[in-house]
Structure formats: structure tokens, C-alpha cells
Amino acid sequence: MSRVLAIVAALFLSGAGWAQEFSALARLDAEKSSLQSGWRGAVTLEVSLSQGVPWRVFHLDGPRRLVVDFREVDWGAAQPEDFGSVEGVGTVRFGGYRPGWSRMVLDLEAPLSLDSAEMEVPEGTGAATLRISLTPTTAEDFAANAGAPHDPRWDLPQPEDVGQAREDKPDWAPTVVVIDPGHGGIDPGAERDGTQEKELMLSFARELRDTLRRAGGFEVFMTRDEDSFVSLERRVAFAHQKNADVFISLHADSLSQGHAHGAAVYTLSAEATDAASALLAERHDRADILSGVDLSGADDEVTDVLLDLARLETEPRTATLADIMVGALREATGAVNKKPRREGAFSVLKAADVPSILIELGFMSSEGDLANLQDAGWRASMSAGIRDGLQAWVIEDKATRALVRQ
Numbered sequence: 001m002s003r004v005l006a007i008v009a010a011l012f013l014s015g016a017g018w019a020q021e022f023s024a025l026a027r028l029d030a031e032k033s034s035l036q037s038g039w040r041g042a043v044t045l046e047v048s049l050s051q052g053v054p055w056r057v058f059h060l061d062g063p064r065r066l067v068v069d070f071r072e073v074d075w076g077a078a079q080p081e082d083f084g085s086v087e088g089v090g091t092v093r094f095g096g097y098r099p100g101w102s103r104m105v106l107d108l109e110a111p112l113s114l115d116s117a118e119m120e121v122p123e124g125t126g127a128a129t130l131r132i133s134l135t136p137t138t139a140e141d142f143a144a145n146a147g148a149p150h151d152p153r154w155d156l157p158q159p160e161d162v163g164q165a166r167e168d169k170p171d172w173a174p175t176v177v178v179i180d181p182g183h184g185g186i187d188p189g190a191e192r193d194g195t196q197e198k199e200l201m202l203s204f205a206r207e208l209r210d211t212l213r214r215a216g217g218f219e220v221f222m223t224r225d226e227d228s229f230v231s232l233e234r235r236v237a238f239a240h241q242k243n244a245d246v247f248i249s250l251h252a253d254s255l256s257q258g259h260a261h262g263a264a265v266y267t268l269s270a271e272a273t274d275a276a277s278a279l280l281a282e283r284h285d286r287a288d289i290l291s292g293v294d295l296s297g298a299d300d301e302v303t304d305v306l307l308d309l310a311r312l313e314t315e316p317r318t319a320t321l322a323d324i325m326v327g328a329l330r331e332a333t334g335a336v337n338k339k340p341r342r343e344g345a346f347s348v349l350k351a352a353d354v355p356s357i358l359i360e361l362g363f364m365s366s367e368g369d370l371a372n373l374q375d376a377g378w379r380a381s382m383s384a385g386i387r388d389g390l391q392a393w394v395i396e397d398k399a400t401r402a403l404v405r406q
């Protein structure tokens with residue numbers, strides 16, 4: 001571990017550092033950045049930036065990844081392909097990780113350990129080059145040295161405790177809606193013709209927020225309001241923190257099988273209703289892991305009896321919400337998916353006491369759906385449909401709960 005820790009020590013600029021805190025972001029120079037093969041399977045990564053920034057590097061196991069964090073970097077129009085491809089390294093990802101910080105993740109197809117890492121900032125230009133050398137090692141050695149060094153300046157904020165009891169709100173209180181725009185930052189979600197799911201979902205979420213605020217009766221929060229990565233766990237914790245009455249995750253994924261098109265509403269279930277739903281849920285969990293979330297220290301004991309009890313009460317309310325929502329979306333947009341009500345093991349829907357649904361507004365793999373998502377008129381109808389669905393559910397839910405209380 002000592003070798004890794006020595007390399008992890010981040011470089012902080014001294015002296016002129018203060019002025020640079022407020023200056024423009026460091027920009028990636030894609031032309032001067034690369035992946036290169038070396039002697040006996042060694043790999044060198046070079047990242048060229050317009051100025052020096054604090055950084056750190058570490059690796060994670062299961063799957064094997066190399067993670068490089070930076071003070072915020074403007075990646076410009078750079079594509080992963082710009083780094084070139086070398087043996088031993090699979091997909092390259094980069095993007096925002098948390099506000100003010102950026103991340104780069106290399107999928108490692110072989111156990112490659114850190115040999116050296118340094119950032120050169122030659123005097124004069126101010127431009128900086130981060131050079132990371134990797135050498136082949138054994139799987140055991142790789143695993144033994146893997147793990148994120150914990151440092152609050154870099155880490156994702158800790159999700160809040162989810163154990164607190166929820167008070168019953170008076171009937172006139174506004175319905176607290178948490179809108180969750182899927183993906184973000186280093187995790188782009190589905191991509192097609194230069195359009196990314198994360199961007200489409202953020203702009204749709206903002207429109208939906210405005211639609212709900214105009215309708216009245218809703219208090220609306222968003223799990224992200226910028227292009228930044230939010231872990232699935234943190235999205236769920238955010239809903240608790242805001243004492244949400246309902247949680248809506250928004251997606252427009254790609255599904256190549258079966259030419260899926262039209263909106264579909266998903267609820268949580270260990271058993272997926274179909275293979276495509278199982279695949280979608282799995283892919284979202286995987287996107288989280290591949291973005292560099294370290295699950296090695298995660299506590300899996302959350303599902304205790306109390307949570308199961310909460311789920312028992314929430315499940316039928318969620319089912320009603322999903323059913324009503326499908327009807328409202330069909331009414332508002334004229335068409336939904338041919339199997340619009342689906343279930344799957346989506347981690348983002350795991351809040352035990354908050355009715356949570358995931359809406360695939362459409363599928364980016366479908367040309368027609370992508371055109372809809374890019375059409376302001378269609379999006380307005382979709383927002384109105386979600387608003388109508390929520391309003392209808394709130395009435396139904398209050399009536400049912402009043403009956404139960406008697």
C-alpha cells in the first residue's frame with residue numbers, strides 16, 4: 001500500500017495557487033494526450049492540460065479500473081478514441097465527477113499496476129502534462145493494492161443516514177417530488193449521433209420541474225441540476241433527505257433488442273418482468289461501478305426488518321402510481337411502449353418508504369423516440385402527462401391512506 005499512497009499525494013500548486021483557484025478551468029489538449037504501449041506490456045497514459053491542477057490516481061478491482069481524479073477539467077469536444085487504443089486498456093471514460101472535480105477511468109483488461117505518476121509543469125507556458133506509467137503485475141498483487149484512498153476533499157459526499165422516522169404530513173402540505181435526471185458527468189448514459197442521454201434528461205427534468213411548479217401543490221427537488229455524476233446510492237439518499245413523497249427517475253436508454261419504442265414505467269422488483277428490463281437495470285448499476293464508485297467498503301446490511309416493513313406499505317402505493325402514470329402518459333402523448341408497465345432490479349428505486357418509479361421517456365435506440373425527445377412540443381406534452389399522472393395519484397393515494405387510517 002505504501003507505494004500507492006506515495007503516488008496518491010496530490011500536487012497542489014503553491015505560490016500563485018490562489019490566483020489560479022479563480023481562473024478558468026484547465027482544458028484538455030487532446031492532440032497532445034495519448035495512451036502508448038511500452039516494453040513488455042507496459043502502458044503509459046499522458047494527459048496534457050492547459051494548466052497544472054491538483055490530481056490523484058488509484059486503482060479499483062472488480063472490474064479492474066485505473067481512476068485519475070483532477071480539479072475540474074474542461075474536456076472540450078474530446079472523445080475517448082482521441083487517446084488511441086493499446087493492449088491491456090479497454091474503454092476510456094472522462095467527465096465531471098462531483099461539482100468542481102473531474103474524473104478519468106480506464107478499464108483495465110489486464111492487471112496493470114502503477115509504476116510511476118507525475119505531473120510536469122514547465123515554467124513559462126504553465127501547461128501541464130500528467131504522465132502515468134503502468135506495468136503488468138499479478139492479479140493477486142493488483143487486488144491487494146486496489147481501493148480508493150479516502151479523502152473528503154475528493155470523495156463523493158456521504159449519503160445521509162436513511163434510518164430516521166418520517167412524520168405524517170398534514171393533508172394540505174405540498175407533495176414533495178424528487179426528480180432524478182438519469183446519468184451525468186462521467187456517465188453519459190445512452191449515446192446516439194452526438195446526443196447523450198444525460199443531457200436530454202437534464203433539460204427534460206428542468207422542464208418538468210417548471211411544469212410541476214406552475215401547477216401548484218408540488219415542492220420539487222432535483223438530484224442533479226448540472227452535468228455532474230451522482231451515485232445511485234446518493235440519489236436514493238437525497239430523496240430521504242428531502243422527505244420525498246415521490247421519486248421519479250428519468251431515462252431514455254438504448255435497447256437494441258426488439259426495436260423498443262415508446263414510454264415505459266418501471267417499478268422495483270427482484271424479478272424482472274422481461275429480459276430487456278433485467279438488462280437495463282443491470283446496465284445502470286454497472287455504469288455506476290464503471291464510473292469509479294468503490295463498493296469495497298459498502299455495507300450491504302441495509303435491508304433490515306424495518307425497511308422490509310416500510311416496503312410492505314410502499315409497494316402497493318408505488319404500483320398504483322405506475323399504473324396511473326402509464327394511463328396519463330398515453331393520454332398526453334398518444335402512444336406508449338407496447339409493454340408500458342415493467343419491473344426490474346433498479347438500485348435507484350430502492351428507497352423503502354418513498355414510492356419510486358423510473359420512466360423511460362422513450363428509447364434513444366429508436367429514431368422516432370429520439371426525434372420526440374428533441375422536439376419541444378412533444379416534451380411539453382410528456383411533462384404535462386407526468387404532471388397529470390402525479391395529480392391523479394396524489395388524490396387516489398390520499399383517499400386510500402385515509403381509508404387505511406380509519
Ligand SMILES: [Zn+2]
Pocket residue numbers: 182183189190197251252253284
Ligand atoms: Zn439510463
